[in-house]
Amino acid sequence: MKERLLSLKEEALSELSQVENQQQLNDLRIKYLGKKGPLTEILRGMGALSAEERPIIGQVANEVRGAIEEVIEAKQADYNAAETNARLAAETIDVTLPGRPAARGAVHPISKVIQEIEDIFVGMGYTVAEGPEVEQDYYNFEALNLPKNHPARDMQDSFYVTDEILMRTHTSPVQVRTMEKMKGEVPVKIICPGRVYRRDDDDATHSHMFTQIEGLVIDKGIRMSDLKGTLLQFVQELFGKNTQIRMRPSFFPFTEPSAEVDVTCAMCGGQGCRVCKHTGWLEILGSGMVHPRVLEMAGYDPEVYSGFAFGLGVERVAMLKYDIEDIRHFYTNDLRFLKQFVHL
Numbered sequence: 001m002k003e004r005l006l007s008l009k010e011e012a013l014s015e016l017s018q019v020e021n022q023q024q025l026n027d028l029r030i031k032y033l034g035k036k037g038p039l040t041e042i043l044r045g046m047g048a049l050s051a052e053e054r055p056i057i058g059q060v061a062n063e064v065r066g067a068i069e070e071v072i073e074a075k076q077a078d079y080n081a082a083e084t085n086a087r088l089a090a091e092t093i094d095v096t097l098p099g100r101p102a103a104r105g106a107v108h109p110i111s112k113v114i115q116e117i118e119d120i121f122v123g124m125g126y127t128v129a130e131g132p133e134v135e136q137d138y139y140n141f142e143a144l145n146l147p148k149n150h151p152a153r154d155m156q157d158s159f160y161v162t163d164e165i166l167m168r169t170h171t172s173p174v175q176v177r178t179m180e181k182m183k184g185e186v187p188v189k190i191i192c193p194g195r196v197y198r199r200d201d202d203d204a205t206h207s208h209m210f211t212q213i214e215g216l217v218i219d220k221g222i223r224m225s226d227l228k229g230t231l232l233q234f235v236q237e238l239f240g241k242n243t244q245i246r247m248r249p250s251f252f253p254f255t256e257p258s259a260e261v262d263v264t265c266a267m268c269g270g271q272g273c274r275v276c277k278h279t280g281w282l283e284i285l286g287s288g289m290v291h292p293r294v295l296e297m298a299g300y301d302p303e304v305y306s307g308f309a310f311g312l313g314v315e316r317v318a319m320l321k322y323d324i325e326d327i328r329h330f331y332t333n334d335l336r337f338l339k340q341f342v343h344l
């Protein structure tokens with residue numbers, strides 16, 4: 001029986017030495033160590049042995065089993081390691097590969113100019129106010145000293161929704177709404193950026209929808225010189241230190257006196273060029289001292305308080321700043337146009 005065991009060991013070890021893959025190893029494990037294998041069979045037959053022989057054969061049988069198990073385990077460890085290595089190799093990430101660049105958007109030039117102008121005025125202590133684009137006739141016109149049938153309403157051809165509701169034609173209604181909210185408190189110091197709508201035929205310089213920024217200051221003792229100083233500071237921050245302004249008398253129903261404000265042409269520095277039509281000046285905003293009637297309607301005593309207001313077109317500023325020749329570029333979303341502003 002001892003010889004049988006030893007030859008079984010020989011046979012098993014020689015077969016194991018030729019194992020080539022996991023499947024063959026599994027098969028041999030079952031063949032030699034399984035319940036129906038020769039080793040189990042021999043151990044089961046030990047009952048027939050004499051009491052002296054039994055421990056000796058038992059010991060040999062255990063040694064044979066141990067030797068076979070040892071080889072199988074060693075092989076199994078090799079296979080496990082090989083499998084782990086293969087998986088690690090397959091899952092390797094090449095950190096030196098160049099990444100796939102994410103498509104990068106750009107801030108729209110109109111948003112960019114709004115942000116810039118907001119920054120300038122916030123730096124001067126203003127806060128930013130907003131209001132609805134669909135507005136009541138009262139806020140858009142009446143409270144701004146433009147009663148029904150006032151001829152100056154024709155200055156701003158409007159899109160009416162109903163008799164009393166329209167798309168706001170300027171951001172001035174935000175002035176009125178802000179004054180109403182402040183209930184006579186001072187100082188009022190706001191700018192209001194936003195979209196406005198006018199019945200206009202679209203062309204290179206006109207759009208039925210565009211963007212305005214309006215400014216309003218109310219306090220005791222606000223004078224025209226405050227308006228001028230504020231605007232000069234503003235345009236010099238926006239267009240450069242050497243920019244000058246000039247004020248021309250004008251008319252708005254909600255300001256008195258009113259002034260149209262020109263800046264020296266940023267393209268030619270005032271020398272005269274195509275952009276300024278050889279005048280050296282560019283008109284950029286409307287302004288004036290808040291009309292006493294407007295103050296009164298909003299609950300401010302015009303004998304005590306005074307204020308100034310101004311309004312500018314953001315598209316016009318953006319067109320000047322970035323030398324854009326057609327206002328329609330801002331709304332047609334042509335990527336070739338928009339991508340030029342990625343680095344601003």
Ligand code: PHE
Nearest residue numbers: 170172286287288309310311
């Ligand atoms: N609201 C005027 C417009 O749209 C601009 C303006 C604002 C003029 C404030 C004077 C004062 O034309």
